[in-house]
Amino acid sequence: MAVEIRFTAASVARVRLTTPALAARLGVTPSAVSQHLGALRGAGLVSTQRQGRNALHLLTERATRLLEGPSP
Numbered sequence: 106m107a108v109e110i111r112f113t114a115a116s117v118a119r120v121r122l123t124t125p126a127l128a129a130r131l132g133v134t135p136s137a138v139s140q141h142l143g144a145l146r147g148a149g150l151v152s153t154q155r156q157g158r159n160a161l162h163l164l165t166e167r168a169t170r171l172l173e174g175p176s177p
Contacts, residue, residue, distance in 0.1 A: 121154070121161040 150168035
């Protein structure tokens with residue numbers, strides 16, 4: 106299930122979203138999303154930017170390439 110949440114979080118994060126927004130889309134707690142985002146950040150697949158009090162998460166180019174699959 107952890108890999109499934111990470112993959113889903115990554116595929117949902119094609120736009121900048123906050124942790125609570127991702128949690129709402131995935132139907133899990135913000136705490137769970139935060140833990141998975143940490144793993145994705147560690148793998149270089151998600152970047153996080155601060156905007157005021159909010160942390161916005163976005164896929165990196167690397168993650169986008171991986172999700173799109175190999176070039177034809």
